[in-house]
Amino acid sequence: MSVMTSVLVLAQAQPAQPAKIEAPPIGAIWPILIVLGAACLSVLFEALLPRHLRWPAQVALALLTLAAAAVKLVTYVSDAPAAGETAMFGTLAVDRPTLFLWGTLLALTLGAVLLIADRSVEPGGAFVASAAIRPGTVQDRAQVASTGMQTEVFPLTLFALGGMMTFCAANDLLTMFVALEVLSLPLYLMCGLARRRRLLSQESAVKYFLLGAFASAFFLYGVALLYGYAGSVRLSDIAASAAGSDRSDTLLFAGMGLLVVGLLFKASVGPFHTWTPDVYQGAPTPVTAFMAACTKVAAFGGILRVLQVAFGSTQWEWRGVLWGVAIVSMLIGAVLGLTQTDVKRMIAYSSVAHAGFLLIGAIALTDKGLSGTLFYLLTYGFTTLAAFGVISLVRDSSGEATHLSQWAGLAKRSPLVAGVFTFLLLALAGIPLTSGFVGKFVVFQAAVASGMAPLVVIALIASAVAAFFYLRVIVLMYFSEPAADGPSVTVPGAFTTAAITLGVIVTLLLGVAPAFALDWAGSGVFAIH
Amino acid sequence: MTPTYYLLLSALLFTIGAVGVLVRRNAIVVFMCVELMLNAVNLSLVTFARINGSLNGQIMAFFVMVVAAAEVVVGLAIIMSIFRTRRTASVDDSNLLKY
């Protein structure tokens, strides 16, 4: 509940007459409250429930929470003010983009929770029975065979989700910082919880944590400098100061630079992506799915808001720099993806390239750019989620078989899985009739409309390069002979099936009939108060 | 003595922290360097609060401390688990994931 308190304290500092404080209107932020409340409840479950009840209880709680939050969200949307409103004394802005992002996050988390909860693909689930067990020991080998799992992953997921939702609604930088930590810290932990290959899992946790903390420091220093510049951390105040302040612009731009670096890190935009491949590879696959889909959504939600609300008026100074960043990110993702031999790492580099595409939409700074980026996030999230879901199915005796050579001839073993994965890869490549194409299209369209045609051409070339590594997997699956002792495809249980199906259906639906989602994404802009 | 010196000191501390992250091998020390960076920011915040004549900056510094504390909890847990496994806290030993 730290967010709540922080918000209250900060709010008290702002008004001139503290006596007039009223109870904050919370109708708009029920979804956040539900998620965070459920997270706390979930912690209590861990503490109080007997071990064998925890898993069912946690799963039920998580699913119920998501459902309740979604219901609240939907009921709120139906009569929400079109221009959006602020809540919690202006620290949270609940406007159309926020609502869209919340909806996206809730839906993606549903998929992620389903993957996390699955206990059929890997008997007992993808998570270690007890995080305290040292890898390589007798206990470790025992826990691999056991069916228990560390159910703390559920509260951690809910906390992270709460942080993400707050992050994209945050209307001032301090709230944003706190939300950033709330979403990050659980993820650091979740990365280290894999049942198998624990060394890799722990390593990824350490790397993610150290780099994440490092990036947070940058972010925070940026906040400080901007505070120094504007005298406030509220986004609208910064925008107002940027329009006419007598302070040195050095503070503004240095602060902005540091802030943006922190955000870009979270969004795994190159060259701040270095954690991405290692962490994606090392983390348990359901967590990778959650991280890849939801963190990206939240981070870009924050980036969009910061750039549009706080720095819209200075865009001519910084836009060129972010052009460069976008190009670097696309090229790094596309080129380094070419030679990857691990499926998860490959998708990681793909996500770096996608981050570059998303950044193009984010720096378009138009309504079209906003709605396009939002739509892209939606499409990308579901596709990635499903892709990692499929990756978790291809296994051999030592767990997931993520090395590409093990995927050779998969289509002969399991045409369905190969077909689904092919479809998802094509979506990632941006082939028409998949959501990936529509997403790219709307983003690039917005970019061209705001005069970034050269950037779009580079992006398209990068897409073509990236298409190669997606194709390589398809070639391996379809046109190569399977290895004699290759991996088998596990028949997934209901949870994983549901998650993959969700992702695939959304990918297809948004590719074939994207109109309704485009309308949602374009239904409103950021509230500036 | 103008507040600018505090800002410079803060920048210096931040830089020292950043360089520390780059040059130190021990995970704990690296993590302490990150803490140093956060505290450098705190100094900035307080200084700016002073310059701006509002309390917000100081309040924010408290927030940062709380967050840093939370980070320590998580961070030490992670570092601990890897130390137990590898019997070393050197971050350079964790490089199975690469290329």
Place this chain on the structure above:
Amino acid sequence: MTGTINLAAAEVQQASGVANAAWLLLVLPAFGAVVLLLGGRRTDKWGHLLGIATVVAAFVYGLILFFSTTSLDAAARTRDLHLFDWIPVNSLNVEFGLRLDPLSLTFVLLITGVGSLIHIYSVGYMSDDRDRRRFFAYLNLFVAAMLLLVLGNGFVTLYFGWEGVGLASYLLIGWYQGKDFAATAAKKAFLMNRVGDVGLALAIFLMFKNMGSTQYDVVFAQIGHQSTGVIVSIGILLLLGACGKSGQFPLQAWLPDAMAGPTPVSALIHAATMVTAGVYLIARSSPLYSLAQAADARLVVMIIGAITLVLGCVIGCAYDDFKKVLAYSTVSQIGYMIVAVGLGPAGYALGILHLLTHGFFKAGLFLGAGSVMHGMNDEGDIRRLGGLAKKMPITFVTWTLGYLALIGFPFLSGYFSKDAIIEAALAEGGTRGWVFGGIALLGAGLTAFYMTRLLILVFLGKPRWENLKSADGRAYHPHESGPTMTVPMIILAIGSVAAGGILSGMLPEWLEPAVGKLQEEHGPLSATVVSILTVVISAIGAGIAFALFGRGEQPVARPERVSFPVRAARADLYGNHLNEALFARPGVWLTRFLVFVDNRGVDGLVNGIAAGLGGSSGRLRRLQTGFVRSYALSMLGGSILVIAALLMVRFA
């Protein structure tokens, strides 16, 4: 000069009456070809009869058409039969129609007449070939295409027939397709023809560009209004086409090789009809060549004709292959015709006259050669023949008549047609007249020389074959051919004797509506003098031949130690070497080079980019060292860059 021509062009009537069925001329032989080709082995038994029947029917219809035309006024003899719009696109309308006028009807009779004879001859000649049916199909195909060539009422229909006869020629030259040399000769013929066709095609394009049509009536009506450049260009491009088809310099090399085909083919296609299509083309385009502005084009035509004339004679003197000597003879005789039509109004009719007489005697000569080879195990080396006159009397007599006609023995066909050309060339006047007349006279002498050599070595002298065996090991048993072969030879021999005399009087007048009035000009020498001179020179040539070859034994093996001119002539005056050196070899090298460029250069670039990306990817991924501190470093570096850039943009 132009007035009469344009008049002729303007007075195109619509065909009516019997002429309405002129499409039968095309359809009959084509029908035969289609039935024989699709019918397969089922038609083996009667296929050749169908082939003959269709061509004879076409001949009969041609005769009826001819006589119905002669009954018309001279002015009404030029008629068009519109069949359908072939390629209509906006301003371009290529009609599929027939032009029925004295010129085309003359050719119709020649083609179907000689064609019928050769069909009949082939029944005997090809009796041993199990694919005889297909042979007749091809011959029919040829007749149909050749008729289209001469009957078409526009340059595109002419082009259709032009390439169609090329195809038939290709198929028939390559008849013995199991043999590489036949296949190669066929390919060579087609290719060299294509070179000429490009000229014809470009001429057509020029016509469309400048006159908006490719039909004879429009083009000939408009041609007078065009600039000299256009007229000369079209004239020379048409000539290029004629060179290809008629084996004229510099595209003469394919014709001797074409003798790889069966002998009836050589007679029909490569002597009597197809190779004279170039002459037809130029005569057909007389409204163009007759223009005063086209004088340069005419000169080029004459030069080409004259060069070819001499070239053919010279090489003909050196060859030892029966058919190839005849082939070079054809080349040189067509040279005469080209010279004639190059003379313009003074020569069109003479060229056509020589074409017709040549059609008779050269076809007869080839059939005779075929008869000899048929009886001699397909032996074509004249050094291995000799003394066949007694064994093959009919062949000998008919052949000799053809021979006499060719060398211009007085009052036989060649005498009328060739003398007239020589005379007209001399009448051109001035140096030009002397040069071309002189060359033509020289050619007459050479012709007499090599033809006499042929006669002696084949029919007279000692039978050198008696102690030899043919390549497949059989002994030679020369015998006279059967009636299907001898009858056509006899008929052609009669033609060789009489055609010149009959035609020389009537033809110019008959052709007037098509090629204009024959303008008889009188040169420095009178007609009688020219005739006497020609006969004398021919006699000298024949005499030398008798002197050299008529006495004493001729070696069976070819003497290798010979003087340079003979060596050069044996090597086709280095025509093939030239082609080889100028086109074939550089072409091969260029192709190899381009294949290399395509694989290594163009595709190499593509694969290189791919490899470069892959390589840089492989190298860059090494930067992802796995050390968290290096990641932090890259982040820090990136941050510094971003901030520096931001500040630079702001403050620069």
Place this chain on the structure above:
Amino acid sequence: MTNPTSVSSAGSWLLAALLLLPLLGAVVVVALRGNDGTAKAAALGFSVVEFVLGLVAWFRFEPSGARLQQSFSFDWIPSFGVHISFAVDGIALVMIAVIGLLVPLVIGAGWADKLPEGRSKGGFFALILLEQALTVGVFAATDVFLFYVLFEIMLIPMYFLIGSYGGQRRQYAAVKFFLYSFLGGLIMLASVIGCYVMAGNELGKGTFDWATLVQVVHDAPLSTQIWLFFGFFIAFAVKAPLVPLHTWLPDATAEAPIGVAVLLVGILDKVGTFGFLRYLLPMFPDASRKLAPLVLVLAVAGIIYGAMLATGQRDMKRFLAYVSIAHFGFIALGIFAFSSQSLTGSVTYMVNHSIATGMLILVVGMVIARGGSTRVADYGGMAKLTPVLAALFLIAGLSSLSLPGTSSFVSEFLVLVGSFPNAPVYTIIGTVGMIFAALYVLWLYQRVMQGPLRGNALVGAAGGPGTMVDPEVGAKRAIGDLSGREKLVLAPLVLLIVGLGIFPKPVLDIVTPAVNATMCQAALVDPVQAVQSGERQLQCR
């Protein structure tokens, strides 16, 4: 005369059926793939019905009617002004008819092919039917977005057709094909977006409707037009393919199964030249005029280069690819020579090339099926063993070298005669290409069909040297001439080659109005006006 933008929706059910039937067919055939026999029969049935539908559409098309006929349209993505709208003009119609013709033949030709292990006939034919549906869509789409979508989608079945059913290096070829086309397509996407944004600026709301975009874009400033032109051009030039963007084609053709090679060269590649006509000329008339010399250089370079490389190939299928490259040079020449004759010639060239080269590929496939090798050096003297095959080979070859009397002549003649007034030098070089055409066709015919028996398979079938049997008789027994099925596959092509060579008017009548409308849209005027009368004159409303 025709109003370039007029639309008539009469008979739209036909077009809808043309689009959906192969799709349905693909689904049915996949469902039946367990049983090869039924699946094959179903595939053939669907493709034949599709062909009949195509014929009906042809006869219901009114050449003098609206530019776009049989149209239908409904909203797809309203917020972006994207519609699912289809219609045909004369150019699209003839291409759709060709697709309808080729697919049953390809299915017939592939009837007895041996597929790689583990692949089913049903899957193969289903992919072909899917490809058919998509290509019909590409030609019929009148919404630029829809066109782009189908343009990219149609790569995927082809990718699998090459990659799953192809030869030794199929992976390389499939990926190369896909990436080449995909990159081209993506660059086109940039231009599509550019046009859309322009329309948005101009009209207040963006649209992808082709006719509207033509109106909006074709007045754009030259520099803008040039950029947009290049985006489309590169995509189409890759697909067509023009030199130097051609190197995917030899690999793809060489590795693809024969039937797929037919579809690739006969249909898929035509999308490129179709795009020249449908998109480049009307939408960017100024840029087209400005850049015509560039395209013409590439075109004639392709004619000569393709022809020379064809003669230098050792592999018959690669040979076919280079032959096609030369032919595409002619098509591009005609399109960018800007006369109604040359444009009509190019369109008919597209049709005739599909027929003639399609036949040549099928025939070569039959040769390969008998000799078991794609190398030219492994053949010789086959005409003796398989005279019918040799005859059909020759017919296809002659059509390929545009002998008069074959349909290709009509188109090549139109291209050249129409190009000459505007682009004489290029036309002359192109005409010289005719010689090369003769060279490579006859070279291949000689090597494969004529001369003595050569090659291990043939000589081996003859019993090898030193056997007592007459070698030819032996080989004849082992290597049969065409079967009835094979003859049936080739017969329609021969009929069309000859029929349209003698009487091309039915095609010309349908194509010319569409070409005239294109000329009007591009503000082009025929260089040669009619001499006889004004009625054939091109008039724009």
